[in-house]
Amino acid sequence: MKNYPKNIGINFHDLTKRYGTPLYVYDANKIEFQYKLIKKYFFYIENFKINYACKANTNISILNFFKKLGSGLDTVSIQEVEIGLKAGFKPKEIIYTPNGVSLSEIKKAIKAGVLINIDNLSLLEQIGHxxxxxxxxxxxxxxxxxxxxKKISVGHINSKFGISYYQLPNLKRIVENTGIKVEGIHMHTGSDIIDLEVFLQGAYILLNVASSFNELKYIDFGSGFKVPYHKNDTKTDLDMLGVxxxxxxxxxxxxxxxxxxxGKFLVSESGYFIVKVNVIKHTTSTVFACVDSGFNHFIRPMFYDSYHQIDNLSNPSGKLRSYTVVGxxxxxxxxxxxxxxxxxxEGDILCFRNAGAYCFSMSSNYNSRYRPSEVIIYNNKSFLIRRREKMQDLLKKMIEIDIG
Known part of the structure; x- marks a missing residue:
C-alpha cells in the first residue's frame, strides 16, 4: 500500500467561508487508508475483525462510513450502542465494554442483543444469576x-478497568457456580503504545487466561496503536506486531x-480543527495568539498535555515566530x-492537526459557548455532518421557572 499523500488537497479557506469557524474537518479518505492499513498487516488471519472504538468520534455519519468499510463497533456506553444500531450495525457487530455501570444498563445491552464484555466480578455474578x-x-x-x-494507561494493577488476571480463580469459581457462558476474552493496556514488548506481554497473559475457557469465540486484544503527532514522532510498529x-x-x-x-489510529490523523485568530496580545515576555475557540471545543492539550501541530493556513510562508496560542x-x-x-x-486561520479523535467527542458548552460544525471530505467533496449550535440548542433542555 502506498503512503498516504501529504498534500490531501483540502481547501480549508473555502470551507471556512462556507461553514465558518471554529470548524472540525475530517478526511474520510484518510480514515479508509488507515482501516485498510490494519487489514494489510493482518491479512493472513482468516477470522480477523476490526471494531472501531467509537468513543474517539461518535458522529453517526462517521459510524456509517465504518459500517460500509466492513468494520464492527466497540462501544463503552448504552448510548453508543444505540447510536451504532441507528447507524446500521447489527447487534452482533457491536461489542459493549463498559466500566462501572449499573446492572440496569447491562440489561439494556442484553435486550439489544449486542456482545458484552464484563470488567468486574460483582456484575459478572449478578448477570450469571x-x-x-x-x-x-x-x-x-x-x-x-x-x-x-498515566492518564491513558488502563492495564495496570490499580486500574479501575478490568478483572485482574490474578483473580482468575475467583473468576472461574463464579463461572462454575452460575453456569454463565463465557464466549470472549478482552484486554486494553492503554493508548499511544510505544513499547511493543509491553503490548505483547499483555497478549501472552490474555492467551494464558483464554486457555482456561473451552468455548471461546473471540479474543479481543484491544488497541492503543500510536500515531505520529509531529514530523519525527514515533508510532506503533504494526509491521513487527503483524509478524x-x-x-x-x-x-x-x-x-x-x-x-x-x-479508535485514535483510525481517525486521529484524519481530523483538522480550524480556528480564526481574534487578537494578538503582547505582554512583557509572551506573544499570545487568541483564537475563537477554547478547551470547550479542544480539551486534549489541557487535559492530557498532548501536542498538536498548529499551522498558519493564512501565512504559510511567513517568518517563524514564537507564540502561545490560547482560547x-x-x-x-x-x-x-x-x-x-x-x-x-489578527484574522488568520490556524489549523490544529490530529483532531479526529477525542476532540469533538470531549467538547462541551462551557461558558455557554456553542459547539462547532463538523464537515467530512470524501473524494474532494465536502459534507456537513453536524451543524453549528445556536442559542435554542443551549436552552431547549432547560426548564425556566420563577423560583421566587
Whole structure:
C-alpha cells in the first residue's frame, strides 16, 4: 500500500467561508487508508475483525462510513450502542465494554442483543444469576503499565478497568457456580503504545487466561496503536506486531476470531480543527495568539498535555515566530506555549492537526459557548455532518421557572 499523500488537497479557506469557524474537518479518505492499513498487516488471519472504538468520534455519519468499510463497533456506553444500531450495525457487530455501570444498563445491552464484555466480578455474578444463558466476554487486566502517560494507561494493577488476571480463580469459581457462558476474552493496556514488548506481554497473559475457557469465540486484544503527532514522532510498529501475530497468535487461535478495537489510529490523523485568530496580545515576555475557540471545543492539550501541530493556513510562508496560542474561555485555556509558527496576524486561520479523535467527542458548552460544525471530505467533496449550535440548542433542555 502506498503512503498516504501529504498534500490531501483540502481547501480549508473555502470551507471556512462556507461553514465558518471554529470548524472540525475530517478526511474520510484518510480514515479508509488507515482501516485498510490494519487489514494489510493482518491479512493472513482468516477470522480477523476490526471494531472501531467509537468513543474517539461518535458522529453517526462517521459510524456509517465504518459500517460500509466492513468494520464492527466497540462501544463503552448504552448510548453508543444505540447510536451504532441507528447507524446500521447489527447487534452482533457491536461489542459493549463498559466500566462501572449499573446492572440496569447491562440489561439494556442484553435486550439489544449486542456482545458484552464484563470488567468486574460483582456484575459478572449478578448477570450469571439473572441471565446465565446470555453469552458474555470478560475484560482482563494484565497488570502491566502501557500507554503514553498515566492518564491513558488502563492495564495496570490499580486500574479501575478490568478483572485482574490474578483473580482468575475467583473468576472461574463464579463461572462454575452460575453456569454463565463465557464466549470472549478482552484486554486494553492503554493508548499511544510505544513499547511493543509491553503490548505483547499483555497478549501472552490474555492467551494464558483464554486457555482456561473451552468455548471461546473471540479474543479481543484491544488497541492503543500510536500515531505520529509531529514530523519525527514515533508510532506503533504494526509491521513487527503483524509478524508476531503470524508466528505466535494465529497458530494458537485457529478457530477463534481475533479482534482489534482501534479508535485514535483510525481517525486521529484524519481530523483538522480550524480556528480564526481574534487578537494578538503582547505582554512583557509572551506573544499570545487568541483564537475563537477554547478547551470547550479542544480539551486534549489541557487535559492530557498532548501536542498538536498548529499551522498558519493564512501565512504559510511567513517568518517563524514564537507564540502561545490560547482560547477565549474565562480561565487558563492554553493550546501551546512558545511554539514557533509562521507569523500570525489578527484574522488568520490556524489549523490544529490530529483532531479526529477525542476532540469533538470531549467538547462541551462551557461558558455557554456553542459547539462547532463538523464537515467530512470524501473524494474532494465536502459534507456537513453536524451543524453549528445556536442559542435554542443551549436552552431547549432547560426548564425556566420563577423560583421566587
Amino acid at each position: 439473572e441471565n446465565p444463558n446470555y453469552p458474555i466476554g470478560i475484560r482482563i487486566t494484565p497488570n502491566i503499565i502501557g500507554g503514553g502517560n 508476531f501475530f503470524k508466528q505466535k497468535i494465529s497458530r494458537v487461535c485457529k478457530n477463534i476470531k481475533i479482534v482489534f478495537e482501534p 477565549y474561555i474565562c480561565e487558563s485555556d492554553t493550546f501551546c506555549v512558545n511554539i514557533k509558527i509562521n507569523e500570525i496576524r
